[in-house]
Amino acid sequence: MKVYELTLKVYLLKDIYQGQTLERITEIIDSSLISTENFRNFHNSKSFKHYTFNSFYRLEEDQVYKAGKIYSVKIRTVDEMLVEHFKKNLANAYTEYIKGLTLDCRILVKKHIEKLYSITPSIIKTDQGYWKGHLSIEDYDRRLRENLIKKYNHYFNTKLDEDFELFYRIELNNHKPIGSSYKNVKLLGDKLTLYVAENKIAQKIAYFSLASGVGEMNSRGYGFINYKFL
Incomplete structure (x- = not known):
């Protein structure tokens, strides 16, 4: 990869x-x-x-x-x-x-990644719109994780055993939602810092996420992240 x-x-x-x-x-x-x-x-x-x-x-x-x-x-x-x-x-x-x-x-050089952090807002949508008030932080964490694993499985045509730690800590870095315009709709997202677990598959997915983005609507520019090496 x-x-x-x-x-x-x-x-x-x-x-x-x-x-x-x-x-x-x-x-x-x-x-x-x-x-x-x-x-x-x-x-x-x-x-x-x-x-x-x-x-x-x-x-x-x-x-x-x-x-x-x-x-x-x-x-x-x-x-x-x-x-x-x-x-x-x-x-x-x-x-x-x-x-x-x-x-x-x-x-991009492949090294051990300590953390990922948002450059553009990450989007997680619900039927009600912006996730806060409709998802717990645990559900939000699960949605981020599941989305990344689905993208990894799709690209590599595989099915990971999901019994592993991916992020051991998630920080929301904005006090209020960040708005952007898309097709006359205002989308609300968040800037994140994701601390990556030490295991091999977490590191692979973290490197993959530099290209796939985190959250949803990545091919529209959302969820673009940078990284800090250990």
């Missing part, structure tokens, strides 16, 4: 507000995917996509990303075919808001 990190340089054609950044980046990635038949089918499928991405860098203090400026976006995946597709197509993609410029690729 290799986690690929692609750095896409983009030029903004219009201003983009902070709460809309993930939606606008999703649009340019989607425009790349639907440019070929194979990846159009991949894009339209309901299965896990096994990639995620962060928001624009550098940050803007007034939370408005400016037309006429260049920013970078990091995209991660474990899928080599997807990497090759992005290398061929993503730098040439464009939307009403964003034009691709260049794309670089590296492999």
